[in-house]
Amino acid sequence: MARAPFQTREPVDFVIVGSGAAGGILAKELSTQGFSVVVVEQGPHLKPADFEHDEWAYIANEGLAWGRRKGHPQTFRKSESEIAQVADTAPLGYAHNVGGSSAHFSANLWRFRERDFMERSLLGPIAGTNFADWPISYADLEPYYTKVDWEIGVSGVAGPTDPPRSRGYPCAPMPVKSPGVLLERAGKQLGYSPYPAPVAILSQPYMGRPPCVHCGFCLGFGCEVSAKSSTLVTMIPLAEATGNCEIRSGCTVSRIETDAAGRASEVVYWDVDGTEQAQRARAVVVCANGAETPRLLLLSESGRFPDGLANSSGMVGRNLMFNGWSWIVGMFPEPVHAYKSIPSTRVIHDFYALDPALGFYGGGGIDSRSATDGMPLASADWGGPLDGPNWGAEYKALLKPVFTHSASFVGHTTSLPLSSNTVTLDPNVEDRWGRPALRTTYMDHPDDLATMQFFYDRSAELMEAAGATRVWGEIPTEGQDVSVHLLGTCRMGDNAEESVVDRSHRAHDVPNLFLCDGSSLVTSGRGQPTMTIMALAFRAADHIGEAARRGEI
Amino acid sequence: MSSLDASASAAFAGATFVTVSPERQDALLTDIESSDFFATVRFLTLAGMFSLPEHGGNRDEIGWRLLGFEPRHGWQPPFGSYDADYAERGE
Numbered sequence: 001m002a003r004a005p006f007q008t009r010e011p012v013d014f015v016i017v018g019s020g021a022a023g024g025i026l027a028k029e030l031s032t033q034g035f036s037v038v039v040v041e042q043g044p045h046l047k048p049a050d051f052e053h054d055e056w057a058y059i060a061n062e063g064l065a066w067g068r069r070k071g072h073p074q075t076f077r078k079s080e081s082e083i084a085q086v087a088d089t090a091p092l093g094y095a096h097n098v099g100g101s102s103a104h105f106s107a108n109l110w111r112f113r114e115r116d117f118m119e120r121s122l123l124g125p126i127a128g129t130n131f132a133d134w135p136i137s138y139a140d141l142e143p144y145y146t147k148v149d150w151e152i153g154v155s156g157v158a159g160p161t162d163p164p165r166s167r168g169y170p171c172a173p174m175p176v177k178s179p180g181v182l183l184e185r186a187g188k189q190l191g192y193s194p195y196p197a198p199v200a201i202l203s204q205p206y207m208g209r210p211p212c213v214h215c216g217f218c219l220g221f222g223c224e225v226s227a228k229s230s231t232l233v234t235m236i237p238l239a240e241a242t243g244n245c246e247i248r249s250g251c252t253v254s255r256i257e258t259d260a261a262g263r264a265s266e267v268v269y270w271d272v273d274g275t276e277q278a279q280r281a282r283a284v285v286v287c288a289n290g291a292e293t294p295r296l297l298l299l300s301e302s303g304r305f306p307d308g309l310a311n312s313s314g315m316v317g318r319n320l321m322f323n324g325w326s327w328i329v330g331m332f333p334e335p336v337h338a339y340k341s342i343p344s345t346r347v348i349h350d351f352y353a354l355d356p357a358l359g360f361y362g363g364g365g366i367d368s369r370s371a372t373d374g375m376p377l378a379s380a381d382w383g384g385p386l387d388g389p390n391w392g393a394e395y396k397a398l399l400k401p402v403f404t405h406s407a408s409f410v411g412h413t414t415s416l417p418l419s420s421n422t423v424t425l426d427p428n429v430e431d432r433w434g435r436p437a438l439r440t441t442y443m444d445h446p447d448d449l450a451t452m453q454f455f456y457d458r459s460a461e462l463m464e465a466a467g468a469t470r471v472w473g474e475i476p477t478e479g480q481d482v483s484v485h486l487l488g489t490c491r492m493g494d495n496a497e498e499s500v501v502d503r504s505h506r507a508h509d510v511p512n513l514f515l516c517d518g519s520s521l522v523t524s525g526r527g528q529p530t531m532t533i534m535a536l537a538f539r540a541a542d543h544i545g546e547a548a549r550r551g552e553i
Numbered sequence: 554m555s556s557l558d559a560s561a562s563a564a565f566a567g568a569t570f571v572t573v574s575p576e577r578q579d580a581l582l583t584d585i586e587s588s589d590f591f592a593t594v595r596f597l598t599l600a601g602m603f604s605l606p607e608h609g610g611n612r613d614e615i616g617w618r619l620l621g622f623e624p625r626h627g628w629q630p631p632f633g634s635y636d637a638d639y640a641e642r643g644e
Contacts, residue, residue: 053605053624053626054604054605054607055603055604055605056600056604056605056608057605060600060604175630175632175636176636176639177632177633177636178632178633178634178635178636179635180636181635181636181638181639182635184639184644185644188644213626213627213628214627214628214629214630214632215625215626215627215628216628332635334633334634334635335633335634336633336634336635337632337633338633339622340628340632340633341628341630341632376603376616376617376620376622377599377600377603377604379603379620380599380602380603380616380620381596381599390595391582391586391595392579392582396619399619399620400619400620400621403620403621403622404620404621
């Protein structure tokens with residue numbers, strides 16, 4: 001068999017579009033199974049030594065997360081009746097680099113629980129929504145959650161209300177920070193069960209990688225010591241070492257071509273020099289995230305697929321879910337120094353499923369954080385009291401107390417799938433390649449907003465119990481207009497009229513096209529989707545590999 | 554900037570913004586604190602004060618010292634007083 005690098009005119013077994021949480025895992029799994037794999041990634045192949053503690057470059061100037069100023073404008077509107085406007089901050093945020101957002105995320109790695117896969121059956125339909133059961137159960141995914149723990153490297157300890165797990169964590173929990181202590185003590189005082197947050201960050205040496213040095217630059221940054229278990233440092237090197245996998249970074253896919261039989265035949269892209277190329281493939285796996293995966297399918301429309309590839313259901317780009325949030329900050333008498341070490345060290349999951357008697361659907365978790373991800377510029381810019389001064393002598397006097405003596409408790413909550421929340425192609429705005437821009441249409445469901453308020457109220461009680469001397473915070477009462485959780489836009493299901501991919505991630509309409517990333521999710525989970533995206537990718541690789549070996553692709 | 558000077562001149566007899574007292578500067582800025590101009594200048598001032606010194610501001614890390622941010626490449630527990638207390642006394 002041919003070895004990497006491959007010729008574009010010779011079909012490889014799989015082209016994988018995207019190298020993030022899902023794409024990196026599928027690349028490693030399929031190449032390890034012996035298949036020839038080309039991964040096409042639009043961002044650069046940065047290495048850990050390239051990552052810097054540079055808030056101005058990484059946070060204020062789009063660093064890894066490209067947007068308008070790097071030639072990738074996105075537009076936003078709340079409803080179809082509006083004309084979407086170009087947003088300054090990309091409404092759908094994700095990292096552009098090998099490893100995708102797994103390189104720059106906060107590394108919270110919560111499993112979904114049994115009920116997440118069957119809540120429609122538990123609770124019944126919710127009017128006006130596409131609330132549905134998954135075609136798979138927690139039991140189906142459990143072996144793959146465990147595989148993520150052990151192959152990626154996760155630190156934690158089973159929580160008091162965790163779902164069943166077949167094996168413990170490979171690494172002990174991370175050391176607790178002061179915000180975690182404040183949440184834990186307050187939570188116990190109020191009768192809850194706080195426990196160490198599970199994270200894809202190493203607390204001890206594991207698989208040749210060193211433990212975290214607690215530098216504090218996690219969210220929005222890459223880890224320069226490789227302690228964050230991104231696919232960049234876990235899966236991609238293993239994929240490349242097989243000799244069966246070629247990573248083509250700096251390459252932007254324009255469309256997936258289909259042949260006369262309606263099968264995916266090649267992936268067209270601009271290479272790192274801007275020259276158009278087309279890689280032939282026996283099968284295509286799209287792992288471009290909940291924004292770019294539906295966009296690519298819509299861009300791949302043709303005479304045979306006039307509404308976009310794999311879109312006979314009309315569900316491509318629909319059911320966009322973000323996860324809701326609440327944010328509350330407290331000032332404390334003693335130094336907290338939340339800017340050191342990882343984002344979150346304690347979590348409370350006692351409100352995983354809210355009582356239906358409240359009159360709305362929802363659930364989530366509350367974790368301990370820094371007010372502003374520990375970033376100095378962010379803390380000075382927007383970290384202070386919301387009703388306080390934002391310039392002048394009084395503002396200046398608060399800078400240090402806010403930066404050194406504050407902690408926040410953040411709620412992470414459910415989002416309902418709605419037909420009206422969508423990713424579509426903007427008819428008026430183009431990106432630097434001349435492709436229609438990503439257009440987001442999104443408004444949180446009233447139950448989602450009620451859930452956020454519930455979590456805000458519980459967080460406020462926790463802040464009081466923790467002994468905060470001054471408290472401020474908010475929820476997005478007018479609805480969210482930006483998110484980094486991009487979920488549900490090519491949902492999984494058994495019914496081809498209501499979903500885009502089947503339970504093995506195969507597109508209902510195109511037998512050799514597979515979609516696996518946040519777009520596959522049927523429901524939103526409780527606010528931390530990456531663990532489930534990774535587990536789905538390991539599971540998808542088993543199913544796709546088996547089908548290929550049986551000649552059923 | 555020229556309109557700030559014009560406001561200063563009109564209010565304080567021929568002065569420019571930089572020549573009036575801090576109290577009077579605050580009064581002039583309060584008049585425009587809701588403007589896009591003020592928001593831009595405010596953010597750029599903060600960026601210059603609190604970003605990596607390699608970008609040209611935050612000289613001698615003066616902004617970071619004002620915040621209490623210590624730019625080390627690594628830390629070890631305890632990080633703050635509450636986790637120090639937790640390590641000592643337990644839950």
